[in-house]
Amino acid sequence: MQNQDIERLKNIVQSLLDEAKQQGATSAEAGLSQENGLSVTARLGEVETIEHHCDQGLGITVYFGQRKGSASTSDLSPDAIKETVGAACSIARYTSEDEFAGLPDKELLATEFPDLDLYHPWALTADEAIALTIECEAAAMAYHPDITNSEGATVNTHQGIRVMGNSLGFLQARLSTRHSLSCSVVAQRGDSMQRDYWYSVARKANDLEAAAAIGIKAGERTIKRLEARRLPTQQCPVLYCAEVASGLIGSLIGAISGGALYRKSTFLLDALDTQIFPDFIRIHEQPLIKGGLGSAAYDGDGIATQTRDIVSEGYLRGYVLSTYSARKLGLQSTGNAGGVHNLTVTTSNNDFQAMLKLLGTGLLVTELMGQGVNMINGNYSRGAAGFWVENGEIQYPVEEITIAGNLKDMFKNIVAIGNDVDYRGNTRTGSILIERMSIAGE
Structure with a gap:
């Protein structure tokens, strides 16, 4: 042009x-x-x-x-x-x-x-x-x-x-x-x-x-994925592959966004400066990455974006606010009218194979179905498909199961985040391992 x-x-x-x-x-x-x-x-x-x-x-x-x-x-x-x-x-x-x-x-x-x-x-x-x-x-x-x-x-x-x-x-x-x-x-x-x-x-x-x-x-x-099986109902560790792990982080952003906060319709109401993740978790915005899919110098209100920590050492350090929602809350805009910018989750040194070893015996989730997330109380229930893993090795594909938990517990029970980062969206995260979730199957 x-x-x-x-x-x-x-x-x-x-x-x-x-x-x-x-x-x-x-x-x-x-x-x-x-x-x-x-x-x-x-x-x-x-x-x-x-x-x-x-x-x-x-x-x-x-x-x-x-x-x-x-x-x-x-x-x-x-x-x-x-x-x-x-x-x-x-x-x-x-x-x-x-x-x-x-x-x-x-x-x-x-x-x-x-x-x-x-x-x-x-x-x-x-x-x-x-x-x-x-x-x-x-x-x-x-x-x-x-x-x-x-x-x-x-x-x-x-x-x-x-x-x-x-x-x-x-x-x-x-x-x-x-x-x-x-x-x-x-x-x-x-x-x-x-x-x-x-x-x-x-x-x-x-x-x-x-x-x-x-x-x-x-x-x-x-x-x-051929010849997938169902699993017996149980509790076990769950590893979200990087492509679906971004959805977990999206639930966090939804819960700390201005609209949910001023409507008091979030399980993270008044959670600022409290620990909601393990202390090794850092989640930050990087709006000025050259060529980034979420890069922008200003938000939908024209306010300057900023490189900032949303979570550091596991503590919630900031909300996600537009001009309007900030005023409703008596706060200042965070430059997020229209959403976050290149949200980045700090990873460990573990590649995907190392994450499977950490999982040990449990479920690897590669696809999620449905919208079963209650942002008011944090209850989480999604249809899922993926693979059953034993001793760090994939055994067979699974389907027609439901995984469930509460986002507060899921966030606190994150064991590790892999370095297999998916860069194809606005949220940059590797695979996420959660210590234990409920699986509803046969």
Whole structure:
């Protein structure tokens, strides 16, 4: 994207803010986004879908004192801007006052905008995308003769720009890209049928795993799941593989987020500065990692992000707050409007094989199903699949079981965190070993 294009979009956002002031708003914030990309899926060697994406939209939020109104449109014309601002102003005039509504504190707004290396467009043609997906799926199908069907392989490219501005003088543009390649296949052996998948995601296309490697990994994972068994009901140690361990950390973030706190709907209410993990656990944000999938210099309110510990030495050191939720709690924003940024869990020196040895005899979880997490009391119950492990060695796949516990106990009973970190998302963690959980099976 050219500099003149960026400036043109900034000018549109500024015109929204100017129009809001002209229509009587005491303050306003606005955003504009433009996105485009390509998505191609091939199944059984044939093209299934080709989609070109091209979207744009802008939104405005106005404040008349403590009364708030919002409106949006996909039309960037001057007339549409005027009408959209007018709609937001009309809403604001009839809403109730909210003492916590309003723009962020000016002194917290970001003033430094380092190059985080987030923008790497991929000039991928439809033909090239088709070739990649067919290669990926073919590698999976060829992995083993028991692989008999496919859910397909998909490649996605995405690039976009988001411009944010407010009447405090903040006006910034953020460009980013995100590309991915995935494959899912089905295997059958006798009466046993299983599916599994693998994927790669990155800011730069060159950082994606090779298409054939993704397919082979998808095939390997699928074959390993064949002839899965159920387990007897019991209690045992549980090892979450890195791909699903991030969900445990996500439960922590949900429990210490502003909305849950001010609604008093979290099992970690008033837990600040108390020990909720073993003393070797550290969880911290690193928002300025170059090329990180969660990197950002500012949050959804325009407030500067910060490198900080959320948990250190097992103690909860900070909440996850936006401007609004912080005001509701009588606190200060932590720069987390829109979520956390490159949340990183400090690991041990144990690789995955070492984590299996630490597990000894117990359950390795590789897939979770359902949403059985009660954030009010911490009760946790999820459908699961994975592998039974004895003496540190995988014995056989398991399925149709439920694992259960309470998140408070699960957090405190973490034994180790592996160095097999999954970097494909906004939460960076290795596998997590929990001392004991309940398994409901046969």
